[in-house]
Amino acid sequence: MPTIKDVAKEAGVSIATVSYVLNNKTHLVGKDTRQEVLDAIKRVGYTPNITARNLKASQTRLIGYAWHRVPNDETNPLLDGFAYFLAQAAEAVNYHLLTFTHADDDPIPVYNEMIRTQRVDGFVLSGTVADDARIRFLTNEGFPFVSFGRSNPGWAFNWVDTDGKVGVQTAVEYLISLGHQRIAMVAWPEESVTGNYRLYGYIEAMQAAGLPVHDGYLQRGENEETAGANALNQWLQLPNDIRPTAAIAITDIVAIGLMREAERQGVQIPTDFSVIGFDDAPMSQYVHPALTTLRQAIPQTGQALMTILEALLNKTEPKEAHILITPRLILRETCAPPLR
Amino acid sequence: MPTIKDVAKEAGVSIATVSYVLNNKTHLVGKDTRQEVLDAIKRVGYTPNITARNLKASQTRLIGYAWHRVPNDETNPLLDGFAYFLAQAAEAVNYHLLTFTHADDDPIPVYNEMIRTQRVDGFVLSGTVADDARIRFLTNEGFPFVSFGRSNPGWAFNWVDTDGKVGVQTAVEYLISLGHQRIAMVAWPEESVTGNYRLYGYIEAMQAAGLPVHDGYLQRGENEETAGANALNQWLQLPNDIRPTAAIAITDIVAIGLMREAERQGVQIPTDFSVIGFDDAPMSQYVHPALTTLRQAIPQTGQALMTILEALLNKTEPKEAHILITPRLILRETCAPPLR
DNA sequence: CTGTTAGCGCTTTCAC
DNA sequence: GTGAAAGCGCTAACAG
Numbered sequence: 001m002p003t004i005k006d007v008a009k010e011a012g013v014s015i016a017t018v019s020y021v022l023n024n025k026t027h028l029v030g031k032d033t034r035q036e037v038l039d040a041i042k043r044v045g046y047t048p049n050i051t052a053r054n055l056k057a058s059q060t061r062l063i064g065y066a067w068h069r070v071p072n073d074e075t076n077p078l079l080d081g082f083a084y085f086l087a088q089a090a091e092a093v094n095y096h097l098l099t100f101t102h103a104d105d106d107p108i109p110v111y112n113e114m115i116r117t118q119r120v121d122g123f124v125l126s127g128t129v130a131d132d133a134r135i136r137f138l139t140n141e142g143f144p145f146v147s148f149g150r151s152n153p154g155w156a157f158n159w160v161d162t163d164g165k166v167g168v169q170t171a172v173e174y175l176i177s178l179g180h181q182r183i184a185m186v187a188w189p190e191e192s193v194t195g196n197y198r199l200y201g202y203i204e205a206m207q208a209a210g211l212p213v214h215d216g217y218l219q220r221g222e223n224e225e226t227a228g229a230n231a232l233n234q235w236l237q238l239p240n241d242i243r244p245t246a247a248i249a250i251t252d253i254v255a256i257g258l259m260r261e262a263e264r265q266g267v268q269i270p271t272d273f274s275v276i277g278f279d280d281a282p283m284s285q286y287v288h289p290a291l292t293t294l295r296q297a298i299p300q301t302g303q304a305l306m307t308i309l310e311a312l313l314n315k316t317e318p319k320e321a322h323i324l325i326t327p328r329l330i331l332r333e334t335c336a337p338p339l340r
Numbered sequence: 341m342p343t344i345k346d347v348a349k350e351a352g353v354s355i356a357t358v359s360y361v362l363n364n365k366t367h368l369v370g371k372d373t374r375q376e377v378l379d380a381i382k383r384v385g386y387t388p389n390i391t392a393r394n395l396k397a398s399q400t401r402l403i404g405y406a407w408h409r410v411p412n413d414e415t416n417p418l419l420d421g422f423a424y425f426l427a428q429a430a431e432a433v434n435y436h437l438l439t440f441t442h443a444d445d446d447p448i449p450v451y452n453e454m455i456r457t458q459r460v461d462g463f464v465l466s467g468t469v470a471d472d473a474r475i476r477f478l479t480n481e482g483f484p485f486v487s488f489g490r491s492n493p494g495w496a497f498n499w500v501d502t503d504g505k506v507g508v509q510t511a512v513e514y515l516i517s518l519g520h521q522r523i524a525m526v527a528w529p530e531e532s533v534t535g536n537y538r539l540y541g542y543i544e545a546m547q548a549a550g551l552p553v554h555d556g557y558l559q560r561g562e563n564e565e566t567a568g569a570n571a572l573n574q575w576l577q578l579p580n581d582i583r584p585t586a587a588i589a590i591t592d593i594v595a596i597g598l599m600r601e602a603e604r605q606g607v608q609i610p611t612d613f614s615v616i617g618f619d620d621a622p623m624s625q626y627v628h629p630a631l632t633t634l635r636q637a638i639p640q641t642g643q644a645l646m647t648i649l650e651a652l653l654n655k656t657e658p659k660e661a662h663i664l665i666t667p668r669l670i671l672r673e674t675c676a677p678p679l680r
Numbered sequence: 681c682t683g684t685t686a687g688c689g690c691t692t693t694c695a696c
Numbered sequence: 697g698t699g700a701a702a703g704c705g706c707t708a709a710c711a712g
Contacts, residue, residue: 001458003689014699019691030697047456051395052689055704060391062438067424080420084407088441096459098402099437101428119436195554206561256626263628283623286596288603343705354683359707370681392705395688685712695700 002044011040022048058264062098063090063309066107067281068127078279078296082148084261085302086124092303093310108137115143122309124148128159141231144312150193150322158312160304160323164194164278167294167327168201168248169208171276174329175246176209179337180274184217184244186231186254198250198278214242223250225257232261232273238266245338246274252293259287259334260334270336280330289333296327342384350421353378362388379390390558402438403430403649406447406459408467418619418636419466422488425642426464432643433650435461457485462649466490468499470533484652488643490533498652500644504534504618507634507667508541508588509548511616514669515586516549519677520614522555524584526594527569539592539616554582563590565597572601572613578665585678586614592621599674600626610676620670629673637665 001107002216004022008015013033020028021037040046042204054060065086068079087097098120100109111134122144125134132151139157147159175183185202188195199218206213216238221227228249235244249255254278262269263301269275269289277284280295304323344362353373359367361377369377374616380386394400405426408419425436438460442450449572451474454460462484472491479497485533487499508525515523520579528535537560546553561567568589575584589595593619602609609629611614617624620635644663651658 001456004691005689015690016692016699016701017697020698023691025692028697033697047453049395049689050457051391051400052458052704053691055389055391055395055688055706056690056692058704067427080423081419083423083439084441087407089438091441097439099423099427099439101424101431113387116341117390119390260628281622283626286623287626288600288628344707345705355706356683356685356708357681360682363707365708368681373681389705392688393707395690395704396706398688445699682712684709686707686709688706690704691702693700693702696698 001049002046003049004046006044007040007046008106010044011037013037057284060093060119060121062120063095063306064098064100064114064123064127066110066123067099067101067333076239078281078298081220082126082298082302085299086305087302088299089302089306093306095137095306095310096133101147107134111137115141121126121313122146122310124305130191144309146223146309148305149262150197152193158308158318158321160301160308160325161197162296162301163324163326164198165201165204166324167278167329168203170327170329171248171294172202172205173209174246175274176211178274178335180246180247181211181338182214182242182244182246183211184219184231184235184247186219186221186227186247186249188250189220189225195250197223198248202248214253216321221254224254225260226252228254228257228259229261232258232265232267236265236267244273246335247276249275249277252277252279252284252291255291255293255334256283256287259289259291261266264308270334272339274335274338276329276335278327285332292332292334294327295330297325301325341389342386343389344386346384347377347380347386350384351377351453353377363480394615398458400459400461401435403435404438404440404451404454404458404463405644406450406463407441407463409440418621418638422466422638422642425639426645427642428639429642433646435646435650447474451477455481461653462486464645464649468533470531484649486649486652488641488645490537492533498648498658498661500641500648500665501534501537502636502641503664504538505541505544505665506664508538508616509545510667510669511588511634512542512545513549515543515588515614515616515675516551518586518614518675520586521551521678522554522557522582522584522586523551524571524575524587526559526561526567526587526589526598528563528590529560535590538588544590553611554578557584562596563593565593565600568594568596568598569601572598572605572607576605576607586615586675587616589617590616592617592619592624592631595631595633595674596623596627599629599631610674612679614675614678616669616675618667625672632672632674634667635670636667642664 005014007018018037021034090097125147128147128149128151134159135151138145150159150161187199219231219234244303255275259269267273275292277293280293284291284293308318344355344358347358358377361374430437465487468487468489468491475491475497478485490499490501527539559571595615599609607613617631617633620633624631624633648658
């Protein structure tokens, strides 16, 4: 590979001059000299070595992004797609994504190592939880990062998140517009920050419409099919006049679990029962009936994250430290007016 | 961030000595000096700057991996999971993954840029096709790379691939063991290298069992649901005595398309018709009935790729230039003995 | 054994 | 306008 020296020799100038040309310091180099250098660059086929540039500038132009944990060969389709759009957004501002993995239970050493070796200029986090150790650590280190997802309300850090509350509100309002009055929800465990925002959306929308949230309407469970199945079975045991006719599931996985249980129990969806998921996972269009769900705006999320992070990396205050992105309700086949 | 100089000062030695300690040149430094340096390193909290090391060594310890194209917000679940395991395999040998994106139709400029700027030490390709422009380009450049997937048989390059032929053979044999005799297949267009290997598996297994491949048994289409739907409809038009009782679909997507069409046509799966997919996409366990399919061994594939690439990067001959990895048949609910 | 020193390839001050 | 030279942080050849 040719270096700046080769170009200098070829053009008969000093390496400083070549550097000026490369960095467009037009006021520092004569028009003809400039052209000569440009020609020489072309002739020798030169491109600046990025490692040398980075060393000089004490940067890497690399953003670290850790893959979410993968339990048993499973992947999280939402976040898989996210990484792609994040990479694209990073490239638009001349950064690249360095993806790495870490032990499920203890991510900190890897983050620490990346900071100490100066492998990356900043991080993007995803899958954040309450009391997130990574957020605490990075804040403490004063190392630049943004998070896809909120954490403890008291913590001061930059984030972008899907507006789960508004999303679920929209979904509930849609069910109401269809004629439903007895609407239930499967939420996540109480500790889940993300889950609670979505839950608030449900509660508020019900209250706003003056609809009661009967005992048992709110069920909770992990992000598994069984959560949906269990919830449905609870609801089926409620007396006829308060038994829900529709439900919001906190994710598509949960919604699908509910649907499969409905099939087992002879409950027809959407005729007997309507359901709306959250995420628009790839499989959701393949289940039968195809799942009506809230789609997170992943491409925009990636861009918003990079906008904030770029500001941080330039040591300027980001315009907005927190950005909420509204999900879109994708109408498919799991909702219908309630049986009269 | 402390540098090697700070450590040297702290320990009262030269930077060379510190460097020797860092690089475990034990024969070059006294036992007590070594300990003193080690202590100083700990005291000042020093970790070598990787950019400087890389500049010195003319390397990056970065592997470039391009995301497959994403048409309309869709992602390829198989490859999404692949990136994770590839990253893990890379980290095991002290590399990191630099993920990047490129225009669908013209990936070469991005690869070229990465090489010229010396951003990465090598590449891993996926989604390779016949006459793959990337393979041609990288071979031409003499730049280290490995491919997940084969391309033109005549081309000399290193690859790892799922053994589609053996996989489909296994699937066909399984159907035969269930009692099926009239087995059909939906393949990809003739140009698809990967598709043809899978197809050979079908042909050979049928021949080996002395089973006829009747006219119309072999259908082709793109990787879409419609391909499966169309194929089924063709088969349904065949006369009763040669109408297939089971089929191999070249991917899960195609299998799912077939299943949905079967439902529309009143064909019960697996009672009336058995089907086997390929890939074990995440959605495949959620469709109803859950899809029996061939699962690619993605973690091993990532490791195999890195083993080869690491050899290339060390300028040694890889032990095996080509590695075939056998997929595993995952039995679920879409296969049953044929109706008598 | 330990230190001095010359780079790796680039940017940027400071003279001229 | 142009160039000499210092230096980013590190490794390693060479002296001693």
